[in-house]
């Protein structure tokens with residue numbers, strides 16, 4: 001197949017004319033496109049009067065075009081198909097165990113099960129069906145289940161999310177992640193949209209289908225099963241404890257526990273796993289009318305381009321960075337607590353992204369020197385402090401404190417409740433940044449923009465140290481994904497899970513069935 005880039009369609013042109021557009025490039029040579037596959041679609045909205053969709057397309061034709069290809073900016077299409085690593089040679093005594101069934105644990109489990117390693121997955125939260133009820137009970141009645149909530153349970157932290165798949169990383173394994181998501185029910189669009197998203201409604205179904213595939217391939221998943229202890233001999237993992245009562249032997253443990261498993265972090269720290277502090281961010285969720293964002297980005301609301309997004313940043317003169325993160329077009333602001341007496345916010349949307357509102361995190365850098373202690377888990381304590389404040393300021397019933405930008409700016413009673421949930425440096429940075437961000441995106445600093453506190457969990461405040469073989473200082477323990485500090489978001493966490501699975505596969509041959 002060949003690959004062509006920069007193929008432009010105006011908004012009235014349908015994707016189905018892509019083959020014709022490609023053929024036309026060859027003038028009178030009568031080249032017919034026999035097959036094609038969209039690899040990337042992006043929007044060029046720099047000229048609001050002439051917005052274009054820009055495509056990269058892989059295609060086959062009815063003739064050899066190699067001689068003309070380079071002149072037309074056409075290259076040979078790379079083969080993106082994922083290939084399993086060759087098996088290792090060591091014998092595996094016990095099946096590998098994966099703690100956590102978020103994107104990282106799920107993709108580690110998928111690869112290991114596809115390769116015949118029959119992994120055992122431990123997930124502290126409930127399976128999807130029950131988890132959805134747990135989360136509804138929390139949002140509607142304020143009943144928090146500390147084990148099964150927006151952060152914990154089947155599918156991990158991203159299940160009640162926008163399901164954005166955008167990532168900063170470049171890795172060939174992304175193709176495998178996307179193809180598996182499509183195979184499990186996500187829309188094909190995610191393979192080529194510049195900013196792909198799934199939406200919480202579709203993602204919930206996708207996760208359940210991936211679970212089924214892992215089970216069909218010989219994996220086992222235990223829900224409501226928390227990793228509570230580890231046993232090691234001579235610096236190598238030997239067994240893990242579930243729910244404080246049952247021990248299971250293993251020589252390979254993948255820690256895909258996410259960044260909210262604070263009790264597990266503390267247990268691992270006490271056990272002597274090397275950890276280090278990691279900078280993160282704190283802030284609020286900011287909400288606007290989606291109509292206003294569409295106007296600002298596309299110059300109108302009926303463009304057919306869907307709900308518009310944005311990404312903004314500003315550096316304060318004192319060096320603090322202020323930026324928007326995890327923008328959810330057509331979404332809603334949610335409370336995403338996992339700990340009693342703490343409130344943390346986030347954003348979620350459905351596949352249709354058709355709510356009237358747009359929200360995103362408005363974050364300020366938190367540096368390790370802000371933590372006030374050298375302890376590796378000081379960043380966790382820092383997060384907890386501000387989440388407790390948000391719980392109290394919201395009336396101690398898991399309602400997040402909110403105020404308009406005007407109220408925040410003018411220090412009204414409501415505004416001060418939101419300010420109280422943030423360290424002083426973050427309040428100052430937001431006050432400083434907002435007018436500048438308003439210049440970058442018209443209306444961003446409108447007086448009625450709503451600020452909800454507190455956003456603390458955009459990334460992990462701790463890193464579990466791993467070596468070049470991706471193992472911790474305990475042999476056979478593989479810290480992975482967002483919680484361990486090696487990923488930021490659904491896609492990169494999934495890719496990290498695959499990398500770990502590959503390391504284990506490259507070392508061991510699959511367990512042989514007993515005759």
Ligand code: FAD
Nearest residue numbers: 100102104124152156157158161164227258481482489490
């Ligand atoms: P997690 O998804 O956190 O999964 C960890 C799992 O481990 C959890 O299920 C947890 O229950 C389990 N666990 C923890 N401790 C234990 C234990 N001791 N024993 C057994 N199991 C344990 N990212 C995006 O890329 N796009 C988005 O649109 C997006 N939106 C988000 C919206 C919300 C509301 C939230 C909360 C997050 C969002 N994120 C988004 C971030 C994304 O969800 C995470 O980056 C990603 O889920 C990290 O994957 P992970 O597998 O490393 O960890």
